Amino acid sequence: MLVCLCRGVSDRVVREVIARGAGTLREVGRACGAGIDCGSCRDLIRTMIASCPPRGCEPPAAASSESARADGA
Ligand code: FES
Secondary structure, X not given: OEEEOOOOEEHHHHHHHHHOOOOXXXXXXXXXXXXXXXXXXXXXXXXXXHHOOXXXXXXXXXXXXXHHHHOOO
């Protein structure tokens, strides 16, 4: 599911950057670009941060394959 339409960032990518340590909206934005344009996704990102604190969740299993697809692999 796309979380950020402006940047085309999926929920898997957002969960992955949170799991890697992004604990604020700004950190998530720096890591993957989500939430840095129109801002309409920020409430959802905040909810995701609150429900999955930094280093408190495992990154989604399919996140690495999604990254590979983004690279054209
Ligand atoms: S939908 Fe995320 S910044 Fe616009």
